[in-house]
Amino acid sequence: MLEWRHSVSGRLFHIDLRTGHSIAIGPQRQAHRTTIVNRSSLNKGFTITPRPAAHATAISDDEFEDAELDAIIASIPLPPPASEVSGNGLDVGLGVQGEVLGAITRSTLAQARVLDQVDGKFIVCTTIVEGQQVVFCVDQHAADERYQLERFLEEYATRCADRTAAFLLEAAVTVDVSTNQYEALRADSVARAMRRLGWEMQLVPRMAQVDISGVPYVLKDRTLTLTGRPKNQALLSDVFVSCIEDITRRQADTQQHRMRRQGKHKTVRADDRDWMSFARQMPGSLLEVVKSRACRSAIMFNDAVRRDVCERLVARLARCRFPFQCAHGRPTLVPLCQILAQPCDDS
Structure with missing residues (x-):
C-alpha cells in the first residue's frame, strides 16, 4: 500500500x-x-484588452476569480465535436477526445493488435477506427476482472438453473434470524428461491433460527476452510439474512407489478441460464461476493506477462458482453492518440 x-x-x-x-x-x-496572489504580475506575454463594464459588479470573495484569466480561457478555441457513432450501448466503447473522431467498439477491439506490455500494468494496442489507426492502452487487471466476472456469473446462473449451486457442509450451522425473516422462509416461494441460489436449510421449530446445511458455492472460499468448516460465520449469516430480505422485497414488488398490469400484458419469464437476466435478479450481497472473487482471481498490477498472454487478455475482453468496465466500474481501456497518415513528398 x-x-x-x-x-x-x-x-x-x-x-x-x-x-x-x-x-x-x-x-x-x-x-x-494561502495569501491571495496578484495574477496580473504572472502575465506570460498575453495581451488582454480590458472590456468596459456594462454595469457595476459586486466584489467577490473568491480568491481564484480573475477577469484576465477568464478572458484568456475564453480565447482558447474549443476542440471540434466528435462524430456520432452508430450502435447500441453494448457495442460503443470510450470515445477518443480531441483530434480523434470516433469511438472504440467491440468489433474494433476484436481487431486490435497488441504491441507490448508497459510497466507491468497496461497493454498498449492499436486498432482501426473509421479508417484511422488509433493507439489505446488496456488496464490488464480491469480487463481480466471483467472477463472473470462474466465467466463466474455465467457459471453460477447455469448451476442455479440446474439446482447444483449448493456446497454441502460437514455439519449444519445455526443462524439467528428475525421473526419476520423466519415467517418469510416458511413461504414456499421464498424457500424455493433460496434453495435455487444454493442455500440448503431447515427451520428450527418454535425458534427464530435456521440450520444451514449447504451454502452457495460462490461463498465457499470466503466463509469456509479447506475442510469445509465455517471460518467466517458472521459473513455467512449476513449474506444469508440479506438474501432473505432481497428475495422477499423482489417478490413483493413483482406481485404488485402483476396486479397493476393484470389483463394488459402477459408476463414473460426470463431465461434462467442467461447470466445477464440472472444478475438483475441476483441478491446484491451475493453479487458483491462474485465481484470480489473476480477481482482477486484476475491478473494484478505488476504481474509481468508474455505477449501471447496479452493477446489472449485483449481477445477475451472483446468477447465480453460489457467489455468497457471492470466489475467495479473502472474503465478497462483508454484511447491515447490517433496516428495520421502523412502524404509522401517524392520531390
Missing part, C-alpha cells in the same frame, strides 16, 4: 500498488488558505 495525500483537500489515501484501488483514510481535512 502507498500513502498519498490530496494536495487540495488534504485527505489521506492508501493506494493498492497491485490493483490500483484507492481507499480514503480519515475525514476530509480543510485545505489551508
Whole structure:
C-alpha cells in the first residue's frame, strides 16, 4: 500500500500498488488558505484588452476569480465535436477526445493488435477506427476482472438453473434470524428461491433460527476452510439474512407489478441460464461476493506477462458482453492518440 495525500483537500489515501484501488483514510481535512496572489504580475506575454463594464459588479470573495484569466480561457478555441457513432450501448466503447473522431467498439477491439506490455500494468494496442489507426492502452487487471466476472456469473446462473449451486457442509450451522425473516422462509416461494441460489436449510421449530446445511458455492472460499468448516460465520449469516430480505422485497414488488398490469400484458419469464437476466435478479450481497472473487482471481498490477498472454487478455475482453468496465466500474481501456497518415513528398 502507498500513502498519498490530496494536495487540495488534504485527505489521506492508501493506494493498492497491485490493483490500483484507492481507499480514503480519515475525514476530509480543510485545505489551508494561502495569501491571495496578484495574477496580473504572472502575465506570460498575453495581451488582454480590458472590456468596459456594462454595469457595476459586486466584489467577490473568491480568491481564484480573475477577469484576465477568464478572458484568456475564453480565447482558447474549443476542440471540434466528435462524430456520432452508430450502435447500441453494448457495442460503443470510450470515445477518443480531441483530434480523434470516433469511438472504440467491440468489433474494433476484436481487431486490435497488441504491441507490448508497459510497466507491468497496461497493454498498449492499436486498432482501426473509421479508417484511422488509433493507439489505446488496456488496464490488464480491469480487463481480466471483467472477463472473470462474466465467466463466474455465467457459471453460477447455469448451476442455479440446474439446482447444483449448493456446497454441502460437514455439519449444519445455526443462524439467528428475525421473526419476520423466519415467517418469510416458511413461504414456499421464498424457500424455493433460496434453495435455487444454493442455500440448503431447515427451520428450527418454535425458534427464530435456521440450520444451514449447504451454502452457495460462490461463498465457499470466503466463509469456509479447506475442510469445509465455517471460518467466517458472521459473513455467512449476513449474506444469508440479506438474501432473505432481497428475495422477499423482489417478490413483493413483482406481485404488485402483476396486479397493476393484470389483463394488459402477459408476463414473460426470463431465461434462467442467461447470466445477464440472472444478475438483475441476483441478491446484491451475493453479487458483491462474485465481484470480489473476480477481482482477486484476475491478473494484478505488476504481474509481468508474455505477449501471447496479452493477446489472449485483449481477445477475451472483446468477447465480453460489457467489455468497457471492470466489475467495479473502472474503465478497462483508454484511447491515447490517433496516428495520421502523412502524404509522401517524392520531390
